[in-house]
Amino acid sequence: MTIAVKKRLVPSEKYALKCPNPMTPEYITIHNTANDASAANEISYMTGNSESTSYHFAVDDKEVIQGIPLNRNAWHSGDGTNGTGNRKSIAVEICYSKSGGARYRAAEALAIKFVALLLKERGWGIDKIRKHQDWNGKYCPHRILSEGRWDQVKAAIAAELERLGGKKAPKPSKTETKTGGATYTVKKGDALSVIAQKNDVSMATLQRLNGIKNPNFIKVGQVLKLTDSVSTPTKGKKPSYTLPSGIFKVTSPLTKGTAVKQIQTALAALYYYPDKGAKNNGIDGYYGSKTANAVKRFQSMYGLAADGIYGPKTKAKIEALLK
Structure with a gap:
């Protein structure tokens, strides 16, 4: 095919x-x-x-x-x-x-x-x-x-x-299987990258959950968390977002602060905030041209006045999509 x-x-x-x-x-x-x-x-x-x-x-x-x-x-x-x-x-x-x-x-x-x-x-x-x-x-x-x-x-x-005749997925041995889907016990010869691959979790997540600063330093017998909660896996659970009220637009000097970061974070979650190549997706807390352009593109997609100004109608639409 x-x-x-x-x-x-x-x-x-x-x-x-x-x-x-x-x-x-x-x-x-x-x-x-x-x-x-x-x-x-x-x-x-x-x-x-x-x-x-x-x-x-x-x-x-x-x-x-x-x-x-x-x-x-x-x-x-x-x-x-x-x-x-x-x-x-x-x-x-x-x-x-x-x-x-x-x-x-x-x-x-x-x-x-x-x-x-x-x-x-x-x-x-x-x-x-x-x-x-x-x-x-x-x-x-x-x-x-x-x-x-x-x-x-x-x-x-x-x-x-x-x-298609491609490479078959290997069947995990008992030593490679997740322990209840929530923890993994390090074995001789394990590397953090290999553990991440076998358990379908990112290296960054493993390091964050287990306080690992240097991925080369893990010990045989060490029990690693694979999810945020051993008893309640977070798979499929959406994160929550807080959005500010009020009007936000490009001003001189630029409006900045936590409220703007909340707007940028919500837009990034909906794939409208632009800087995926930048650290933290470019979320910097400044309501400048990039944020206004992201708001404008969002507004044009959902039938709102595409003026790049964040207000009650834009807030309501973003909140509805993030529920």
Whole structure:
């Protein structure tokens, strides 16, 4: 089986903004878009705007379109300029993710087949698949996570890969199996990166949960937390967001503070805040042109007056989408 990929590559003069670094990929990262645009519209918008956010492929119910060459990095994982997600993974955006329904299900099904083909072409196994959340903790792919289907999607990719004659997923031995899905006991020869892969959790999450500053220093017999709570796994649980009341717009001097950070964080959660290549997604607490542009794009998508001014109507719409 082959899937025709249409190429609508970003112009070379935009490489410095969209894909500045040569890349030899090691992973595939799966995303859900925050709207109901087609693959053609997703790629057209990404390659045509002046923001750094970028991704290699968009997949809808009918086609796969490529926007970034596979030998160049893309800014999609939110883990910084030198983060593994941004610098070493192929980004696949699944379209029509906002509303779901038949078109989304068809897009996801095509994405599963396409990702399996990417794995097969590279001789990779299912262990090379990552979700956006693994790199920086962001709740993405949001629809798959909110429906509690990440394991199901991975299993479908693995099944399609096996059908294509690709690398089969290894069956974990008893020493590799999660202990109740919440903790892992370090064994001789273990490395934190290997533990992270086997337990489908990011290195950053393991280090945060266990207070590990140097990933090379783990001890045999050490019990590592795999989730925030041993008794109550957080899988599928959405984070909560606080939004300020009032009017926010570009002023001189710029409005700044915690309230602006709350607006930026909420916009980033909906994939509208632009600086995925920057530290902390560029959330700096200043209501400047980048924040206003993100608000304007959000407003235009949801039928609001696209003036870049955050007010009650914009607040209400963001809150409704984040519930």
